[in-house]
Amino acid sequence: MFDQFVKNVSGEQMYLIFSLWIFLVFFVVVSILLFITKKQHTDRMSDLPLEDGTTNSIQNLQL
């Protein structure tokens, strides 16, 4: 079936257009998900590296 599909499409143009469409759809879906993500959640997530649960004061030293 795959072989037949490839023989029937017009070669490179179809491949490129098909591939770019896949990406476009994927990109739009991720963008929509990001748009509806709450700021409270992203703020909480971006603070994670700064809260590592250590009690060691050396973690905050500056060179």
Added chain:
Amino acid sequence: MEPEKFYYDNKIVRNFGIATVIWGIAGMTIGLLIAIQLYAPGANMHNQYTTFGRIRPLHTNAVIFAFVGNAIFMGVYYSLQRLLKARMFSDTLSKIHFWGWQLIIVSALITLPLGITTSHEYAELEWPIDIAITIVWVVFGINMFGTIIKRRERHLYVAIWFYIATFVTIAVLHIVNSVEIPVTFWKSYMVFAGVQDALVQWWYGHNAVAFFLTTPYLGMMYYFLPKMANRPIYSYKLSILHFWALIFIYIWAGPHHLLYSTLPGWAQSLGVAFSIMLIAPSWGGMINGLLTLRGAWDKVRDDVVLKFMVVGLTAYGMATFEGPMLSLKQINGVAHFTDWIIAHVHVGALGWNGFLTFAILYWLIPRIYNTQLYSKKLASFHFWIGTLGILFYVIPLYWAGFTQGLMLKEFTPEGQLKYSFLETVLRIVPMWVTRSLGGSMYLLGVVIMAYNLTRTALQGKLVANEPAQAMALEPVSSVKRENSWHRRLERRPIQLMIAALLVILIGSFVELMPTLTIASNIPTIASVKPYTPLELQGRDLYIREGCLGCHSQTIRPFRSETERYGEYSKAGEFVYDHPFLWGSERKGPDLARVGGKYPNAWHFNHLMDPRLMSPGSIMPDYDWLITQDLDTTTTIAKINAMRKIGVPYPTGYEHKANNDLDIQAKAIAADLGENHIKVSSRKEIIAITAYLQRLGVDIKASKTAGK
């Protein structure tokens, strides 16, 4: 509810840190040695085990998998524990991972100088080591996912997504690119041949850059930069977009390594289109990193760690802009096979990977040793000598790339090629000398760092088990249902891994399957026949010596190439080439049609001392080929293996193969004898001469028959 007390494992982080520094110095020293050999061939110490072709793969493997690989594990083991608020899943698995990885590196250090290689770039290690790599990688995966499962932080920070994508994609790439049939314990043939093998190799090669040199480092950037600057990442939303777009697009771009080759045109166009698109997520990541320092640029003035990060991120931005530009066919036509590509690679390797690694080491080692850095001045000196080293390295190579790329295309008013290949090489020797100066400066900086970090460790005491505390995770049943699909995905590591896997498989499938499965993509040529047993043995010597490190075997459809080397290459010429040997650099001329161009005596004298036949040549002497006997005990196994993967040797031919080998070898030895060269027909030089004399001959036979 009381917080739980636990300990982070810093010892494994320290161990990977030490390995990073040691292997970094080793890999860069080997790089310097091969850089010097380009203008002083005698720097191979007249020893086959330290000659360019054999140790170039050792340099690339050492810096990619030993230096960068250990740095990745150092960064992952440090950040993963803290982001998940849990000790690593198993100390035993951590140790197996560490020692297993070092053992693989040592096996590369032994086998590559011996000439034991598959010839696939960045995947040269032979099949037993491939299996070992798979096992150690699985151990790493179990340890990582085990830690994720016992975590005390429900949502996975973006750095961990990058680590998960790295794990799953490298596993897929390694397995597919290692589909080979063993011939002996230390010899195998790739199952794919010619253009199919080339496509698989560069799908792997490009994505080894993407998922070994880039995604884990982006993960580390997203963790360590906020820690170093003591402020959260600029935009978490941008990091999510960066992650999904980057892993989706990167996987498609591999064919840009094969432009103007015999790869089907649609696959080349696909590679170019996605390479251009790749600028967006790459720069999204770079900008997210640099903007994290907004309002904190004053810290960059004083903090050497942030200086390394800023230059590293800038190098990432430069390399990821230049890569897509190099994939444009017009630019690629000049730049490919020249030092331009080496410069491009080293902006990424020295700037992005190197400087991020140094920043993390300078930040991390004092912390796990509970002390201050021994000398800020030495660290600052390292930063400046390293930065200058990069400039002294890449600028001469860009210059060399432009110079040679343009010289090779220049014609006289009469329509003749203006320069011989050797003239273009000799013109860029001064640039190579300057490049090795830049490499020395960079290496000096790393040695100084090693001293500084050693003194730092000596003045402190390793906090092998660092105390920490965090609340235990609530049971899933008591967690409020989250409406956002992505938020739900963020707390489900297995689903996240599957999603990442699907994303990279889409591009891989569309890109690879048509070329691998549809016969019409590779038109066959009736006159192209399998190699004779002697030629096959000679081909394996060509692979052993790493000749493809300097000589390509594919002629692009440019007048400048067809005039210089002969008719442009066709896909059907390579159907029995397991593996393909197109190469990626031209320090010497293309050899695709060298067969019959010179007499046997020319090849003998040229291999014995290249300067006898080409005054000024930079090729090393291969005099050991004259003294070493050809190993014909492997001929039967080689013929059998080739037949299994589709090469049409007749049934039972393996038993008469060595007889045919002897006949052909004696004929070449007799021909050499007529030219006053006495050499036994059993010597290796006879086999490699037979192979060189075969290159491109079949298609010439086709033309002759046509007339």
